[in-house]
Amino acid sequence: MTEITEVPSPFCGIGTDDLAIHIDGVSLKVTANGCAVNSPAFELPIVDTAPRVAGQAVDLATAVAKAAELLRNTQQPVIGGCATDVNGMRALLALADKVGAVADTGNFNIARRNLLAMQDAGWMNTTLAEIKNRCDLLLIIGTVPEGFAPRFFERYLWTEDAMYLSDTSVREVIYLGKTPCGDASTSPSGKKAQALACADAELPDVVAVLSALIKKQPLQAQSVGGITVDDLQAVAEKLRTAKYSVVLWGAGTLAYDHAELTVQTICNIVKDINLQGTRCSGFPLGGKEGDQTANQVCGWTTGYPARVNFAKGYPEYDPFLYDSHTMLTNGEADALLWVQAFNANAKPPLTELPSIILGRSGMSFDKEPDVFIPVGTPGIDHAGHAYRLDNVVAIRLKKLRDSGLPSTAEVLHAIEQAL
């Protein structure tokens, strides 16, 4: 029995790295600083270690050979999921390049809301340590950070110290769109967050009105989405008078068509405040289980975020056309390789096509894939690197136990070699 401290988590996205974990053989127990996301993810027991071909247990070499056979003469394979560490993603892209596949990260349709806004107009953003030390006003638009990462407020807002705030409980928190869930957003001195709630469908209009107020444009409306314009005017004033406000949004919960326009409006609010002589930064909340890692590695390997097609022998990027789910549904693909090394509960897309799954041990399927290879989880079964949600910090994941499970990278390299 050993205990490892300062363990970084690839699961929560916010780069928690103060976990203490007891290790007994291959079973893990989070003994300090766990949360509803991290503890179950670390503690999930290993169920299966043997690869399967057509449901029958086989050795790794047999599974790899079968995977290579299924990919060998394909015209347009798709590689989905892409939930792995940096080395796993490197290997995934090497294989995609070789077989002419689409590589498409699992949550791309969510990330796309940000990417389209960013690629159209750019943004001014900040990172977690700046929030921790500078943020005196946090405006949360259309999301609930404590739902995404239970320790968000504890780790980054209600800290004992901040370099530029004498008392962190003076930070002001405003929810626009959603209401807080529980008391995580309540300051240590008991000050509750202000909530200006509206229906999701109204959020684009609410954000547009806030943007107009920031730009000092005349408005006829008295209220929007059930929120008074006066209340929004007060938010605008607070943004203008804060020292370092942060406008946080979560693309994942902007679940409506053309949400990228809302993101862009939010980003423009941030830019406008800066142009009016006050500092203000955006903060896109989102990206866990390898989302940022996939986009970062694909970014430097191909020049594009992780929805690219190598079919022509070079990477092509199209945020809509190369949606692997749509391609499977529309009969545009002829094989599926799906990688999910973090989450045993995730489900691959259902398809009649030849399918190869690299998944976390314990994964269950509605339809047994042609090949299933249980792989190690980065940060538990092998060392690796994963990006935090703010994209700047790559955390060094530790190996906690000897499970014998191969890494995603090892398996994908082997498949590439066997082609």
Added chain:
Amino acid sequence: MLIKLTGGTVYDPASGIDGQQQDIFIQDGRIVDAPTDGRPVDKEYDLRGKVVMSGAIDMHTHIGGGKGNIARTLLPEDHRADPVHRTQLTRSGTGHAMPSTYVAGYRYAEMGYTACFEPAVLPVNARQAHMEMGDTPIVDKGGYVMLGSDDFLLRMLTANKDQKAINDYVAWTLNAAKGIGIKVVNAGGINAFKFNQRKLDLDEQNSHYAVTPRQILQTLAKAVLELGITHPLHVHGCNLGVPGNVDTTLNTIQGVEGLPMHLTHIQFHSYGTEGDFKFSSGAAQIAEAINNNKNITADVGQILFGQTVTASGDNMRQHANHRFASPNKWVCMDIECDAGCGVVPFKYKDQNFVNALQWAIGLEIFLLVEDPWRIFLTTDHPNGAPFTSYPHLIRLLMDRSFRNDMLATIHPEAQKMTTLASIEREYTLNEIAIMTRAGAARIIGLKDRGALSAGNWADITVYTENADRQAMFSKPDYVFKDGELVVQNGEVVKVTWGTTHIVKPDYDLSIEKDLKPYFDKYLTMKLGNFKISDDEISEDGRGSLTAHPLRGVA
């Protein structure tokens, strides 16, 4: 295997060889003396009539790190115009302004470059820089670690910590982030921007810390010197791009009081305020100051016309420059109480007065600085232009009539504001070899690179002599990396993986007594998780670390 390169015309300034016909022998990756024991030559290359230099070294090029990936993500349209096919040997990717890492490595090698140095490694983003450089094939790499706007240093300065404590912190950071030098970007300015200061002059105080850029530069330059780091403090000055900043730059040179200092992309810091457009060349003053101050080195950061993207740690100045963004989109970031970054696409136009004069100013500096050992050929890739434009730039330097032909095509008012037409100097092949090889290796502190004498690693580039220098430098006949033939006729024939160059200055471990509580209290990462371990560089089986000696140590 013994390789013989026979009869080439060798330019090896490190050994004082200026265009002499010589044979070169290679064994086990290194250059060796001509064998005297009658060993047979396994492979011979007939290089008669060819020009032989060591592999070129780009001492300032943004090839790895977060802001580069932001630049890539921001500009899919730029990549679409330059797709790069996969081959039997090489990976696919994309090129132009901010190429994918594989393409960057191949294209550098295909131009005869064998080492590239990323000049803006944020300590907190150093892992990413190393991972990107780790995916950059063939060339060696290394990075300069950015300090000067990090809150820890500014707190030390405010608390009047002594120079030794600063030195310990600098050395600790350099070891943790695995760099070969220390860089300062707009000293203290990135930090001041977080406090809503929109400009910061050399003697202006940070509104929170009451520390000036001059103080930061002096302190860090001293730290670099006292730690024995060969590469002088690498300085991106204050007021980048601001008309009149020539005075700031001259002050910066005086202010460092004789300590070694490298001024990077100095073209962007050499602007006066004369003329109808209140924008003029300060190149003559800058060149004179460099000529007179032997402690100063500089790279130019030449701009060349066309689309590119600027990616800088200087988010204060990048924010101010966002109104020139073309296409109109840009990113600024504040980063982790460490630094920041700004990414702004630019299209430099020859018919734009300012751009045209920037072009002329860069060339004036190249031609007016007398000592080629103290001026380096860069475009500050991709900020002034993509690195693929180097052969064109070399022709501008080596061929006066070509230069004057180009000059005649730029904005007419800019032509009137430059002395370029009257400058007769043409760079020689030996001078090009100094500024892109021997001088670069010397200023970075690379042992056994950038020279062709026995004992050096066999990084060698062979060109066919051609009066059209652009053609000549675009397509080497052969490039050897560590003795292996990697490029033939301007195309990659073998993919190898270069090493990562670092220095490891000593420090007093007790600095961690101050750092650990600071990390725990204010940062978002544990101290132990911040430090990059050696195996992170080497565990993929391709990467390696090469530590270079400190000054005063054999």
